[in-house]
Amino acid sequence: MGYQVKQKKIFEITMANHKSSEKRIRQTEKRRIENRYWAKTSRNAVRRVRKMTDKAEATAALNKVSALLDRLGRKHIISKNKAANLKSKLAKHVNSL
Secondary structure: OOOOOOOOOHHHHOOOOOHHHHHHHHHHHHHHHHHHHHHHHHHHHHHHHHHOOOHHHHHHHHHHHHHHHHHHHHOOOOOHHHHHHHHHHHHHHHHHO
16 A cells, blocks of 8 residues: 555553553554545546546546445445445546546
8 A cells, every 4th residue: 555654652642541442542543544535536536537537537437436336335434335426427427528
């Protein structure tokens, strides 16, 4: 994956009383940063496809973006319905070119 996760030492500032709760805080922070990365990446990919005017290029990009949206839907980074709605709108756009 092409991203860096900057980990803050959140557990030092929190009032966690147990080792397990400190670990949970670390895991949550790491997951939050990773989810933000993938949500932003998918938004940018969708924007790129919407700006395309060449049908062949847009069709190729649509396949990649559809796969990305499906994967994010499966991993619950975005909901499955949102992924389906985005794919539908993009397909409509590409077909109208």
